[in-house]
Amino acid sequence: GVSKPCVHSLSTLLDTPTLSVHLVDVKSETTAHLLLHSLCWSSSSCKVLLHFVNQSGMKTSVSAMEGESLLEVVINKNLQIDGFGACEGTLACSTCHLIFEDGVYEKMEPMADEEMDMLDLAYGLTKLSRLGCQVTVERWMDGMTVRVPQEVKDRREKPEAEI
C-alpha cells in the first residue's frame, strides 16, 4: 500500500527527462523513502526544493537542480513571471530581481560590483535582494522561499528634469 502524498512527492522529485524508472514492488513506505533518497543523493546532481512566491502572492514549489541559476529555474520550470530575465542573464538589466529570507541571504556568496550595479536599479530594492541570474542553487537552499518583488521594473525610468 502506498500513500497519496508519497506518490505525489515522488513524481515531483523524479521529474527529470534523463532519469528512467522501473517498476518496483516495495512493501513498506519507509523503505520506499530510503530508496528514493539514496537515488537522489547518489546521483551527481541533487534536486533542491524551492518555493517561489510570485507577484500576486501565489506560491509554487519546484525541484531545482544543484548548480542551476535561479533564472534558469524560472525558465526551465516555466514559472510564468512576466518579463523575467529580459537580458538572458548577462547583467544588463534587473528584471530577475528576487527577494530572499534573512537567514538565507547572509549565507549566500557576496555580490560582485557588477551585480550590485544592476541590482541598484531594481524597483522595490530591499536589503535581502539579489539578481536571480547570479544566484546558483546549492543543497543548503533546500526548502527556501524566494519572493518576486511586486513589480518587475528598473529604476532608470525617472523622468529627466525640465529645462
Next chain:
Amino acid sequence: LLLCSVMKRVPRDRTLFVSSLARRLSSASGPGPKVCIVGGGPAGFYTAQHLLKARDDMVVDVYERLPVPFGLVRFGVAPDHPEVKNVINTFTQTAQHERCYFYGNVNVGTDVSVEELRKAYHAVVLSYGAEANRSMRVSGEGLAGVFSARDFVGWYNGLPSNKELQPHLNCETVVILGQGNVALDVARILLSPLDLLKKTDITQHALDTLAASRVRRVLIVGRRGPLQIACTIKEVREMINLPDTAADMLPADFESISEALKDLPRPRKRLTELMMKTVKTESGQHKANKSWGFRFLRSPLEVLPGPDGKRVAGIRLAVNKLEGSGEDAKAVPTGQTEDLECGMVISSIGYKSLPIDPCVPFDPRSAIVPNNMGRVKDTAGLYCSGWVKRGPTGVIATTMNDSFDTARMLLKDMDSGMLNLSVNKPGGQEITALLKERGVRAVSFPEWEKINLEEVRRGTAVGKPREKFLDVKDMLAVAWS
C-alpha cells in the same frame, strides 16, 4: 509501492508551431480579435507578446516603417552593449508566432492612415516611439560640428536617415550636453580603442571615421550637480575603465558632497562615491593619452563659431547654482558665464516624439499622445505604449512593463465590451489590399530574416556580429530577392 515510468519530456523550448499556410490564413480571417500595432520596436513587440499570450484567438499585426524591426534595440543600444540586445530573441519568437504578422516597409501616416487601420482592426496600439530630439534652442546650434546625440548614435548604429551625417572628428575636444546614459554611450564610443569597437556591430563608416579621429578629450556637461546626475553606475564604471584614458574631474565640484553621502540611498551613494574616487586617484597622476570628465552646474547659452563663421569653435555656458537639494534640486543661473573651447558639440538632452496623423491627439508641450494609462484620450479603440505614451526615458525593461500595462488595459476593454468584438474585422487582409493599390509592398518577417542572415554573413567575414545595411533600398533588394 508502484513507481510509474516517467515519459521522456519534450524540451520546453521546442515550439509546437504549425507553420502551414492554411492554419495562418484561417486565424487571419477568423472571428477572433484583431489588433494592429504601429511600431516594431520594444514597445510594439512587448505589447504584442502580452496580447498573444492572453487570448488564443487574438491576431496581432505589427507595422514598421523600416524594412527591419526592433527600433532602438537595433539603432539606439550601443554596439559595445550586445547583451542588452538579447531581447531581440524574445521579439523574434513573438514575430514568429503563428498569430503574429510583421509588415515592414510600411509608413503609417503616409502609406496608410491611422483611420484606415482603425476601420480594419478592433484596436490600434501606437508604439512608434520618439524619432526626433529635443533642441537646445540656442544660437549657433546650426553650425557645422553640432549634432544631436540621437543623430550621432543613429550614425554609428546604421540608421539609414543618418547615413550622410559625416561628423568630422578632427578636433581635440568634444563637449556633450546632458549627462544621461546616452551621453556616456557617445563619450565611450568616441574614446574606445578601435580594437574593441571593430569586433562589434558598429557600422564600417563609423569605424573608418573613428580610426582617423583626433578626439582626445570629452567633457560631459550637466545643468545640475553630481547628486543629480542622470547616468547610472555601470556606464560610469565603463568610462573609468577605458584604456589609456584618465578621468578629468574638478575637485571643487565635489567639495560639499561628502556630508550628504551618508543619508543617500545605496544606488545614489555608490554612484557618488565612485565619482569622488576618480577625483582622488586622478589628481596629479600619470598622463594618459585621452581624458573624459563631468562638468557640473553649466547650461548652454550659445554655440560659438570659429573664424570662418561656419563651424563650431567653442560653447558659451551659463554658470548655475542649485536651489533645493536631492533629486528635485533646480538649476538657477547665477549670471556668470564660462566659455569652453571645442571642435564638436553633441546635445544629449532627450529624444522627442512627433505626431503621426492628424486624427491622433498629440500634446506638443509634452510631445506625447495624451492618454489615460494607455487608452488614447477621446479616441475609442486607440491605445499607446512605450515612449510615445510616457515620454522618452527609461530602459527596455521600463518599456516592457509599460507595454504590459497597455496590453492589460486593452484586454480589459475587450472583456468589458468597451471594444466591440461582435463585429468581425478584416485586419491585415484589407490593409494589404490597400497597400497593393498604392504600390507599397511590405517586408514580411521571413523576408527580414533574409536581410538578417545577409548582415550576419557580411559581418562574419570581417570579424563582426553583423555588418548592417545602411540603405533601405539594399535591405529591400535582399528581402525580395
